[in-house]
Amino acid sequence: MKRSMLFVVMSIMAIAVIVLAGCKRRDQGASAKLQVVTTLFPLYDFARTIAGDQAEVTMLLPPGMEPHGFEPKPNDIIRISQAGLFIYTNRYMEPWAETILKGIDRQRLKVVDAGQGVRYVKASAEEGLEDGHGSHDAEGNAGGMDPHIWLDFANAGVMVNNILAGFVASDPAHAPMYRANATTLLARLADLDQRYREGLSSCGTRIFLHGGHYTFGYLARRYGLEYHSLSGISSESEPSAARMAAMVREIRSSGVRYLFAEELLSPRLTETLANEAGVSVLKLYGAHNLGKDDFERGVGFIDLMERNLKNLQKGLACRSK
Amino acid sequence: MNLIEILSYSFIQRALLAGILIAVLCSVLGVFLVLRRLSLIGDGLAHVTFGSTAIALAFKLYSAASLLVSLPVVLLASLGILKLTEKARLSGDAAIGIVSAVGISAGIMLASVGGGYNVDLLSYLFGNILSISPEEVLVAAGLFCVVMVLLGLFFNDLLAITFNEELARVSGVRTKRINAVLVMLTALSVVLAMKLVGIMLISSLLILPAVSALQLARSFKTCIMLAALQGVCSVITGIFVSFLTNLPTSATIVFINLLFFGVSCAVRRLLIPRSAIPSR
Amino acid sequence: MPVEVVRAEQLACSYREGYVLEDVSFTVNAGDYVGIVGPNGSGKSTLVQALLGLVPISSGSARLFGSLCNGFSQWGRVGYLPQSLHLLNPVFPATVAEIVGLGLLSLKRFPRRLTRHDREKVDTTLGDLGIYDIKAKLIGELSGGQQQRALLARALVNDPELLILDEPTAALDPETRERFYRMIGDINRSRGVTVLLVTHDTGVIGQHASKMLYLDKRMLFFGSFDDFCHSPEMSSLFGEHSQHLMCHRH
Incomplete structure (x- = not known):
């Protein structure tokens, strides 16, 4: 009796999974738009500005969550593997990104390390303080490099260009529009x-x-x-x-x-x-x-x-x- | 840096005051919990607090207001642990494990289903002994009074059920009610004190002073007092050592408790004649 | 007119595996000293636990001092020495005096505080049992016999009218065992305390108890030791030789 119940429940769940998977695939078929997955908010915001209405941009991190301790869920990994473009900040900020990417077929997926070419600076919380012997604190798992590169707006510009390059490579058909959007964004950053x-x-x-x-x-x-x-x-x-x-x-x-x-x-x-x-x-x-x-x-x-x-x-x- | 200067910081004064109050009540509760084999209840209920805080945040109740949700939920969870040990005849650790796993997974589930919050859940969940506000000192004092008065009123009943539940029942102790009093006082302390000083400190203060006192105590009353004494001393020395060595305060307090435990074990070996220790 | 202290009517207890106790009916009057005997697993402990409301009764009824066991509240009239001494936590940090004091809780209302008078009562009880010298020792650090007497002191400290002892001599050597029985006999005679004593020591208890209750899942005998010795059911159960040995040890 119990076993048969279990069987019924399992069957229903299996069917549900198949149907849902089917739906998802059809969705994708309908919108031929470029799927872009980003990790943190600055990347998400830059990417959606560049994308305009030509690509669908999503953010992995749930709103409000502190990203230092974030670990992707299975569903997030599926989202990345089904996307055309994956954008992350750098290996100091998202050490898990490289691990995930190892397990994903990268034939279709283009990956952007938005921090490429940025001049990294060491984080030093306590420099200039009288008892600064706690500076080993600042090193820790981030390797001592400060990952918050977007807070220097020149770096933000570098990131925008890296993201743009990713868009252009993944979807050359819309390249002129992406470039135009990026130029506007860079101008706004310069103004800021x-x-x-x-x-x-x-x-x-x-x-x-x-x-x-x-x-x-x-x-x-x-x-x-x-x-x-x-x-x-x-x-x-x-x-x-x-x-x-x-x-x-x-x-x-x-x-x-x-x-x-x-x-x-x-x-x-x-x-x-x-x-x-x-x-x-x-x-x-x-x-x-x-x-x-x-x-x-x-x-x-x-x-x-x-x-x-x-x-x-x-x-x-x-x-x- | 001298003592006067350290004491001149009001956040240190508040850490000492609230820390001592919380240390006493955790250590005393801990003696009963350790003897009842419910040592890990602090950690278990902390996980439930995590889950219930996720619910509270989903309703946009932050900080103090989140207690409206987490306090009743955690009180119920503590009774749930009790019910599991009574009805399903599970041992305390298994019952705590179940409730704790459900609590933490409910929190994680809610956090992903809810599509995020306006603030970071974990950072709001745990306090730090160095960041206690003046109002929170009052909370700690109130909690201390409530727990101590109730422990005082039920002291003999608690001792009776801790020694042997059957005997307690035949002495007219309402064992179910007294068990409920014990776990609910623990739940109340965990929920409130966790917001003040963080869970690591709470769960170690529930266990370490009690197990050290068990090494040395020559009566139940001295056991309670030794545990409270260790709790208080560890907080005071922990804060000063953290000041002198530049180490995180809560972790320092935990290590000082561990040190006290080691010393207690050594003293037991040296002072108490071997003949008095029953061979097991 | 004898005063009824314990009364069981068609008492039955069952666990999931089935009945462990069935069809037990007997009456114990004030001043009786009843030895409850029977083989291992015969339900002796279950019987006394049912009388104390510690295990649920599946049918029939049990009364202490005229009131039903599951609603019983006059715990001040009862003293209990449980069998499960081996469950005692060897590092339990309480002194003999503290544990014996807990026996007085049954006489108290909330909040149950112990007074100086209570502590004197504890001392007297310990003195009566000849264990005043271990008053301040930790209960877990005592020998089996000392623990047994400390817990007996706990059962006696509230001057109970009914004393229920479950296998009290299991941890004792033969000599101490004999002294223990004599002590219980004294308490029964001098203070008029009704005693129910569970044991598998059929021969020895017969010398002390006024009544025997023989149990093997159901009640096979209830009556005086003399009748027990001359009961044909018992001789067919034990064989005449064993019955003779049991009944004429001294």
């Missing part, structure tokens, strides 16, 4: 860069303190800010009491009035530091990912960076022009 340069040119302080994991190194370097984070890149690492106290002393001695925290992540530690030092907390987007509401509203990378600029100007007491 210009606004950052001007907006952050005359500020009350150039010390940019972040009560979380090392994220904004590229951005700070580009605009000449002195960036310190509470902890290194690895999201598993926890700060020591000594590091917390050192950060508090630094906030006090630098005279900043705002401490930055990253959107999406719990601001507990940042708030503790801010309360201790008597400053306020402002949020910045690391833009690895996007909250669900923003995602559904179609908010883009440049929108996030504009929000960041506002908060940076407020936090660093910059005169706006």
Whole structure:
């Protein structure tokens, strides 16, 4: 009796799988559009801008999720293997990407390493701090390289060009349109860069303190800010009491009035530091990912960076022009 | 860096205060849980909290509001563990394993079905002993009072069921009710304390002080007191050692507990005459 | 008019494998000392556990002091020494005094705190059983005989009217065993405590108990030891030679 029930259930499930698989295949047949799978939000946003309405772009990471600990699900691997183009950031950000790609037939699939040609910089959370012997923190599994390359807008431009090359190679028929979209995007990034340069040119302080994991190194370097984070890149690492106290002393001695925290992540530690030092907390987007509401509203990378600029100007007491 | 300076940071003061309160209540609960072979209940209920927080986030309830969902769910899960041991005659570890696996997989399932959240689930799930807010110190104090008063009121009943359930019943102890009190107090402590100091600290404070105290105790009352003492000492030294060595605080506290356990075992071998230890 | 302490009517208990106990009916009056005997697996322990409401009854009824076992609440009148001593956790961190004190919980209402008077009562009980010197020892560090007496103290500390002992002599050597029986006999006679004692020691218990209950899944005999010795059913069960040995040991 029990066995026959099991058989019936298994049969139903098997049929369902076959039918669903069939549906999926038919879907694909109907839309001959290029299928593009991206990992993180900046890639997703760049790719969908370049794609226009000629390709379908999806993002692997569910909205809101912190990407450092992301592991792809079987369904994600199927999505990648059925796509024409797969775009990832770099091997520091998505160490799992190379492993997956090994198991996928790459005859049809074109893979873009968006960070190719970018000059990587070492992440150094605690440089310039009095007790900096915790710098081994910053190395960890990321090999010491800071993977958040999109936060330098010149790098973002390199990424756009890499993505464009992928599109052109996968779907040469629509190449002119892709190129046109990419050119517009590059112009917007250049404009954003210009606004950052001007907006952050005359500020009350150039010390940019972040009560979380090392994220904004590229951005700070580009605009000449002195960036310190509470902890290194690895999201598993926890700060020591000594590091917390050192950060508090630094906030006090630098005279900043705002401490930055990253959107999406719990601001507990940042708030503790801010309360201790008597400053306020402002949020910045690391833009690895996007909250669900923003995602559904179609908010883009440049929108996030504009929000960041506002908060940076407020936090660093910059005169706006 | 001197002691006064370390103590001048208010986040350190709050870590010490809330840490001591949580250490005492976890260590005392832990003695009963370890003896009842429910040592891993802390980890199990933490996984259920993960699952229930996923539900809460799906309803856009963040931080404190997520307790509206996770507290009842985790209380029910703790009773579920009890029911599994009573009705299905499973051992405590198997029952905890089942509930814990269901909790964590429900969380993962909800996280993928829900199509993402506005925040990162895991980062909101676990607190850190260094980031306790003044309001959370009050939460810890309230929790401490509730758990301690109830443990005090039911102390003899708890001792009776921990020693032998049949004997307890024949002494008129309502064993089911007392068991429920024990696991529900644990559930309450895990859910609230996890948000304050993180699960690693909770689950180690539920086990290590208790097993060390079992090595040395010469009566049940001294066992409870030794466990509480170790919990408190480990938090205090852990925070200072973390300060001096620049190591993560919670992990340091766990290692200090391990050290205390090693010392307890050694002291037991040295001080307690071999003849007094029954051969097994 | 004898006062009825235990009464079983057509009592039956079953597990999934079937009946372990069937058709047991007997009455124990105040002051009786009943030896419950029978071969291994005959349901002796199940019987006393059913009387205490520790295992479910599948049919029939059992009463303690006139009230049904499954709703029984006058635990202060009962003392119980369980068989399952081997289940005792050897590292359980409680002293003999703490464990004996738990026997007083049956006399208390919520919250069940022990007073100084209670602690004195514990001391007296330990003294009566001659084990005051092990008061502060950990229960897990005692020898089998000491543990047995500590748990007997726990069963006696609330001055029960009914004392139920399940295989209390299993862990004891013959000499201690004899002393133990004499002690129980004393308690029965001097304090008028009703005793139910489960044992497989049919011959020895006969010398002490006032009544015998012979069990082998069902009740085969209930009556005085004299009747037991002269019962033809028992002689056919044991063989006359064994019955003679059992009944005339001394």
